[in-house]
Amino acid sequence: MAAIAQKRYSALTPEERFGAMLLRAAMVRNAVLVLDRPLSLVPHLRDARYIIEVIGKLDDLIAEAHVFDYSWQKERYGVADDAEN
Numbered sequence: 001m002a003a004i005a006q007k008r009y010s011a012l013t014p015e016e017r018f019g020a021m022l023l024r025a026a027m028v029r030n031a032v033l034v035l036d037r038p039l040s041l042v043p044h045l046r047d048a049r050y051i052i053e054v055i056g057k058l059d060d061l062i063a064e065a066h067v068f069d070y071s072w073q074k075e076r077y078g079v080a081d082d083a084e085n
Contacts, residue, residue, distance in 0.1 A: 014042040019054055026061040033065040039076060048077045 012020065018041050025031055038051050045051070048067075055065055069077070 014044070015050065018042050018051070022054055022058060026058045030063040031061060032063055035065070035067045037069050037073075038067060039069065039073060046076070 009017065018038070021041075022033070025033055033055070035051075039045060039048060042050065051067075055062065067077070
């Protein structure tokens with residue numbers, strides 16, 4: 001992410017924007033991430049692997065992470081029907 005430090009927001013790719021937002025949020029001590037429809041921030045992704053990977057890289061800085069999205073998107077997160085309960 002250091003390579004994008006001097007770029008303007010409009011010059012960033014959706015992945016870079018998402019990463020920058022996560023880094024900013026993780027700067028708070030014991031950060032609690034609440035992500036509302038994160039796949040809408042990076043719409044061209046087929047699934048949430050990238051999002052999960054980036055959050056995992058910040059695992060030591062994040063106390064909790066909560067992802068909220070529509071139920072019809074659950075397949076993109078790798079959630080099975082029996083996991084709803």
